[in-house]
Amino acid sequence: xxxxxxxTDLLKVxxxxxxxxxxxxxxxxxxxxxxxxxxxxxxxxxGLSPDATKQLIRTTKSLTNKPFxxxxxxxxxxxxxxxxxxPMRKLLLQLAAKRGYDLNAADLSNFKLYNYLDQIDIxxxxxxxxxxxxxxxxxxxxxxxxxxxxxxxxxxxxCVEEALYLQQQDIDIIAVQGIExxxxxxxxIEDMPLPQIGLFSLLPQIxxxxxxxxxxxxxxxxxxxxxxxxxxxADGVQIGTAFIGTEESQAIPSYKTRLNNAKDTDTxxxxxxxxxxxxxxxxxxxxxxEQAGIPIPPYPLQNSLTAQFRKLxxxxxxxxxxxxxxxxxxxxxxxxxxKDIIRNLIEGxxxx
Amino acid sequence: xxxxxxxTDLLKVxxxxxxxxxxxxxxxxxxxxxxxxxxxxxxxxxGLSPDATKQLIRTTKSLTNKPFxxxxxxxxxxxxxxxxxxPMRKLLLQLAAKRGYDLNAADLSNFKLYNYLDQIDIxxxxxxxxxxxxxxxxxxxxxxxxxxxxxxxxxxxxCVEEALYLQQQDIDIIAVQGIExxxxxxxxIEDMPLPQIGLFSLLPQIxxxxxxxxxxxxxxxxxxxxxxxxxxxADGVQIGTAFIGTEESQAIPSYKTRLNNAKDTDTxxxxxxxxxxxxxxxxxxxxxxEQAGIPIPPYPLQNSLTAQFRKLxxxxxxxxxxxxxxxxxxxxxxxxxxKDIIRNLIEGxxxx
Numbered sequence: 001x002x003x004x005x006x007x008t009d010l011l012k013v014x015x016x017x018x019x020x021x022x023x024x025x026x027x028x029x030x031x032x033x034x035x036x037x038x039x040x041x042x043x044x045x046x047g048l049s050p051d052a053t054k055q056l057i058r059t060t061k062s063l064t065n066k067p068f069x070x071x072x073x074x075x076x077x078x079x080x081x082x083x084x085x086x087p088m089r090k091l092l093l094q095l096a097a098k099r100g101y102d103l104n105a106a107d108l109s110n111f112k113l114y115n116y117l118d119q120i121d122i123x124x125x126x127x128x129x130x131x132x133x134x135x136x137x138x139x140x141x142x143x144x145x146x147x148x149x150x151x152x153x154x155x156x157x158x159c160v161e162e163a164l165y166l167q168q169q170d171i172d173i174i175a176v177q178g179i180e181x182x183x184x185x186x187x188x189i190e191d192m193p194l195p196q197i198g199l200f201s202l203l204p205q206i207x208x209x210x211x212x213x214x215x216x217x218x219x220x221x222x223x224x225x226x227x228x229x230x231x232x233x234a235d236g237v238q239i240g241t242a243f244i245g246t247e248e249s250q251a252i253p254s255y256k257t258r259l260n261n262a263k264d265t266d267t268x269x270x271x272x273x274x275x276x277x278x279x280x281x282x283x284x285x286x287x288x289x290e291q292a293g294i295p296i297p298p299y300p301l302q303n304s305l306t307a308q309f310r311k312l313x314x315x316x317x318x319x320x321x322x323x324x325x326x327x328x329x330x331x332x333x334x335x336x337x338x339k340d341i342i343r344n345l346i347e348g349x350x351x352x
Numbered sequence: 353x354x355x356x357x358x359x360t361d362l363l364k365v366x367x368x369x370x371x372x373x374x375x376x377x378x379x380x381x382x383x384x385x386x387x388x389x390x391x392x393x394x395x396x397x398x399g400l401s402p403d404a405t406k407q408l409i410r411t412t413k414s415l416t417n418k419p420f421x422x423x424x425x426x427x428x429x430x431x432x433x434x435x436x437x438x439p440m441r442k443l444l445l446q447l448a449a450k451r452g453y454d455l456n457a458a459d460l461s462n463f464k465l466y467n468y469l470d471q472i473d474i475x476x477x478x479x480x481x482x483x484x485x486x487x488x489x490x491x492x493x494x495x496x497x498x499x500x501x502x503x504x505x506x507x508x509x510x511c512v513e514e515a516l517y518l519q520q521q522d523i524d525i526i527a528v529q530g531i532e533x534x535x536x537x538x539x540x541i542e543d544m545p546l547p548q549i550g551l552f553s554l555l556p557q558i559x560x561x562x563x564x565x566x567x568x569x570x571x572x573x574x575x576x577x578x579x580x581x582x583x584x585x586a587d588g589v590q591i592g593t594a595f596i597g598t599e600e601s602q603a604i605p606s607y608k609t610r611l612n613n614a615k616d617t618d619t620x621x622x623x624x625x626x627x628x629x630x631x632x633x634x635x636x637x638x639x640x641x642e643q644a645g646i647p648i649p650p651y652p653l654q655n656s657l658t659a660q661f662r663k664l665x666x667x668x669x670x671x672x673x674x675x676x677x678x679x680x681x682x683x684x685x686x687x688x689x690x691k692d693i694i695r696n697l698i699e700g701x702x703x704x
Contacts, residue, residue: 159617179531180550195617198532198550200571200580201680205616219552228552228583231576264557265511265547328553 016236046073156186223348368588398425508538575700627654
């Protein structure tokens, strides 16, 4: 990977290294630190209100004058009845009481659900140079409006068919998400079993199928893994888990400690937290919800149902009842600053 | 990867490229062709009778004077009662009748189950230079006997813990099986969920954990994927799916054609055929058995129960009722000779 290539040209950065957008973990400080170091920071705003979106963007801008990406969730909001949510509400109230948390029925209803259409105008007003997204593809009008405003678009694919669809919709760059990746699967083609394709198989096949640049995501945490991704056809890399332990991360201390002690077999895919498949370290909340035998409402409903419970757990530094998103390559590290992670990768790569 | 390294020294071959043992697909002709070209051919004999084992070894020896590996299944035979097998027998007879096959109750009972202990003496008598195995670890006495006879041992690991166990048992080489790999998972630590770790995450972690050479398996089918594996720490590679379409393969013609048209999302892990997790292209037999809602007897019982049905399907070139083992990187190819696959990899790698 040359440090100057088609990807650095498109993104206007020095290094084709993207900090993965991790909602609940990434912060304006993290995105700015990565962008200031010459990579591309990412600010996740999926599902947030327009006001919160604007405020996070403004904060990030106050910390860097380099380009950064804003990350959207391109999902649809499913129709639902209150009755559909009752069994899960009951379960969550039981689990919270058992764990000693003061969770109320009111915390599990009347939530306001936003989608990205509420945020597009703000991104254009704020002249965001790169918009990345997952869980689907933006609608044609939004794509057209963003591109008319000089915005570069990155879509997420977990199989060849999704990559081809994104290319056809005029998206500029594909984030190729291997099964190794932590957090939510970007999968959006729904009439088939969840694709669970390792990066080693997925990246060469997507690279061969599309003509636009590809960014490798999942399992990358070192100069050598970057180099391997380049051999498989990557024009750049996206790195998430390695940033969870940094000072700029919102992760609670016990989550950072747990991650630093993670084994290769500790993560699992689950719908328990959000209603969408995501990879995290197995914990009690995941197990209890999966084993309860009641249907898990689809995203973003389950995500909203579990939100206050997870917030209470986080306030108590309790890793058993919050999300512990992590990829399959969590490694023990002493690097605690986002800028050092970028610097370390660059220096290591140049020394290969 | 230097063509001469610790692995080629141990295996006494010219290139650190191993043809994966694929029972039902690999043949003496395939193993000999690969070994004659300077790689390491593998002859799978897992679960075969001592007589069949000896005959296959003799045939391979008649075709090459180069080293080749013999591959064993290191499983235990579970205790069972005839009653445990009745629901599956009934289902298989129903499915066969529906498909028009003359399957009889007698085909589904009184099968003779062998394990590797029946084969060790033959391997020693025949002075086999390399024994690889999967589904577990050989017992200490067998390990000692084989090593005393100058045999190099290759064990299969799907997580760090398995690799460490194999090293501790004095195994010489680890085959690191990423989730991308076709055919049976080598997993043998059973008190946890099936490890499903992508090669991109698994290989660097195992390489870091052990001091013995590692062979990358799963997703490798080209010079570039070989190079990427080397960047991740591989001392050599093992390649399976790419050989299924060759003239030396036992795969039926319709299986070869199906493989040549496979998409990245076509494979799934299933226990339907053998009672052990394995990756293959989804077909009717897999779907029918999985969806029947009856327990699948453990390996090797289910394997024996489905054997005659699969044989009848193969005789009819029927891909819906036989195993279509395949990795996630099946690609369209025009190479039809095993030696050309080896040659192509070597020449491609040297040109990188």
